[in-house]
Amino acid sequence: DVKVTQSSRYLVKRTGEKVFLECVQDMDHENMFWYRQDPGLGLRLIYFSYDVKMKEKGDIPEGYSVSREKKERFSLILESASTNQTSMYLCASSFREARSEAFFGQGTRLTVV
Amino acid sequence: KNQVEQSPQSLIILEGKNCTLQCNYTVSPFSNLRWYKQDTGRGPVSLTIMTFSENTKSNGRYTATLDADTKQSSLHITASQLSDSASYICVVPFGAGNNRKLIWGLGTSLAVNP
Numbered sequence: 001d002v003k004v005t006q007s008s009r010y011l012v013k014r015t016g017e018k019v020f021l022e023c024v025q026d027m028d029h030e031n032m033f034w035y036r037q038d039p040g041l042g043l044r045l046i047y048f049s050y051d052v053k054m055k056e057k058g059d060i061p062e063g064y065s066v067s068r069e070k071k072e073r074f075s076l077i078l079e080s081a082s083t084n085q086t087s088m089y090l091c092a093s094s095f096r097e098a099r100s101e102a103f104f105g106q107g108t109r110l111t112v113v
Numbered sequence: 114k115n116q117v118e119q120s121p122q123s124l125i126i127l128e129g130k131n132c133t134l135q136c137n138y139t140v141s142p143f144s145n146l147r148w149y150k151q152d153t154g155r156g157p158v159s160l161t162i163m164t165f166s167e168n169t170k171s172n173g174r175y176t177a178t179l180d181a182d183t184k185q186s187s188l189h190i191t192a193s194q195l196s197d198s199a200s201y202i203c204v205v206p207f208g209a210g211n212n213r214k215l216i217w218g219l220g221t222s223l224a225v226n227p
């Protein structure tokens with residue numbers, strides 16, 4: 001079975017802290033994604049990576065950065081957490097082909113206080 | 114503008130009843146459309162993928178249809194169960210090659226009551 005594992009299910013951080021969210025996939029997928037999901041807004045793409053060290057901004061990259069040093073690992077970094085970054089964060093991965101399904105991790109519920 | 118719109122926003126049905134969820138898209142060029150199921154507090158899980166040439170595809174009690182001419186898809190759930198309570202999200206890929214991204218609908222929240 002494909003597995004996408006996010007490092008934490010729940011996180012509580014203070015405003016101004018630097019926050020790291022880790023994601024690991026075990027299917028040798030080229031593509032990896034970070035989304036945030038908020039009520040009424042659906043899934044919004046933060047960053048996308050299609051290869052090691054390659055990244056593209058999504059729809060809402062402000063306040064976030066990413067790192068992909070190894071193919072299986074994609075990290076999301078909140079440089080200075082703010083309360084408006086309280087959200088559910090979802091990592092996903094897929095093969096590069098057009099029909100490839102995206103597999104999701106279990107999500108990280110981040111609360112910034 | 115590339116968009117995916119779903120209706121209804123929410124739906125409540127009784128256990129054992131059928132229901133149909135709708136998805137309209139304006140993404141072009143079109144290659145495929147996916148339906149995902151998302152349980153509360155969990156990541157989405159793929160139910161089915163519909164390509165341009167497919168009209169109907171079933172996955173157990175879930176049947177998806179696609180009309181590429183009208184740019185509409187539906188997800189029909191037969192003999193609903195309590196475990197069907199979830200959000201159902203329609204997704205259409207956009208772009209090509211390394212720039213391929215997914216356009217997500219806002220989902221239909223389905224509650225199945227006993």
